[in-house]
Amino acid sequence: MATRLKIIVVEKDPERVRIIVDGLKELGDHDIHVITEESALARRVSEQNPDIVLIDIANPSRDVLEELTLAASPNERPVAMFVDQSDNSMTRAAIEAGVSAYVVGGLRPERIRPILDAAITRFHMFQRMRRELEATKQALEERKTIDRAKGILMRRRGIDEDAAYGLLRKTAMDQGRKLIQVAEALVTASDLLG
């Protein structure tokens, strides 16, 4: 286990890069390179001569890596991780996490496993963070809309904030809609009417 592995991560998003690289560093002293530029990807990867390449499954540039599987010597051919179905659970986990790995030169499974495990964990972590961020952003947007709707009601009907909120909530309940939907409708209508 002493020899270092050269790992390439193909990823544009700096936040995702940081999360993945941090995860890989915890595994020990590996030589980790990041490629953020998708132009001339095949050349960039082959120049680095990596042991493992990690790339988002949904990245269209995966097809470019397929070109490398045609490299002259079989020992230098990166092979998509999924081709080796020796470990179905790991393959499934990788697909779920959205990570694909290309392994060069027939590395032993026990050397690949920890790296792919770490990548899977980190890809999941990134997805979770993105979902949390989305949720937070959405909540903030909703609160802004509701505040605007309350403001419109307070001005137009001369009521206080609590009454405005109560009115929005009652309308939503009466119509079987969500509070945010009623608020959005009111804001849109008010914008249209000027």
Next chain:
Amino acid sequence: MNAGLRIPVAYVPLVDAAPLIIAQELGFAAEEGITLELMKAPSWSVVRDALTLGQADLAHLLAPLPVAIGLGLAPSPVQLEVAMVLSINGSVIGAARDLAARVAKAAPTAGFLDAFSVGRALLSVGPRALRVGIPFPFSTHYELVDYWLGAIDPAARDRLQIHTVPPPRMSEAVAAGEIDLFCVGEPWGSEAVEEGTAELLLPGRAIWNHAPEKVLALRKGWDLEQPAALHAAIRAIWRAGRWLSQPGNRSSASEILSRPEYLDVSPLLIDRALSGRFVVSPRGERRDCPVFVCFHQGAANFPWRSQGRWFGHRLALRTGLEQGDAIATAGAIFRSDIYRAAMAEMPSALPTSSSKVEGGLPQDLAVPAVGGDLILRADRFFDGAVFDPSLPE
């Protein structure tokens, strides 16, 4: 209508995925008692993985890819086979604007279908090393470009530097000066014209007017596990192809394909491929290519053994494999027997033979057929060469 058996089908959002999308959207699948669960994929690698790992049971795939896997050239845990051809032709050749301008100057009278003049001009005014973008290493796109320039000048093969570029990046790759030329499926050629980075030189059919482009692929053996489902899918897709072949349905087809869940591009761009009326340059020049892509006429969906053999022959030439073995293996991958079994009861004439001379029909020809009249469409390479699979070179 009973949704019946659900069949997951992976595809890449391209105009030539139309038969799958239409089969599901317009109820041709439901009529056969099945649901095609369409899985949109961002790359051919994802489609291949979905099919080989069993997430999908059928796939929209590049015609030569199952052959490349069968010949051991492309890694895969299982073998793939071809149940039907989904489309004939449908790609365009485009060039960076300055190169296109030089080609136009060198061949001022060349028409949009004149592969000879355009090719000769390209080889004379183009850079010594011609960098060509194609979507995947095993694709009809690769074979067309290689065939075209190699037939004009065998030495041109040494000038070709073929790069894999994902279709949505093609325009950007031209703009960045990474490639001089590309061969890609629509709408991505027209998209590059719209973005002002490239001009279209030729439709793929100018090189070979009957080139199998995408196929319906299955895992070897799935036909024995689910014969009824497979046959139902073939029939539903055939009906969708027949619907697509009627000019009156074109604008509906463009609208459906353009939806966000499918291609997610303007219906006007899709209409260019379906109508064969192209805008070839950012200056708005128009060129017509009748039957730019064919989904139906002339037994277009029939998976000829000889089509598989042609790909086997080309891949063997490229990689130095033994010709005879490669051709035999490749022919067996195009399962005309499955297609015949599925279509036996349909109002569709089937050819009596499962193999033909590729490139051997200068014009449309009525041929003896099983169950009705069959007119085979013209099938000709631009240089007039023929490939007779019974006599490997």
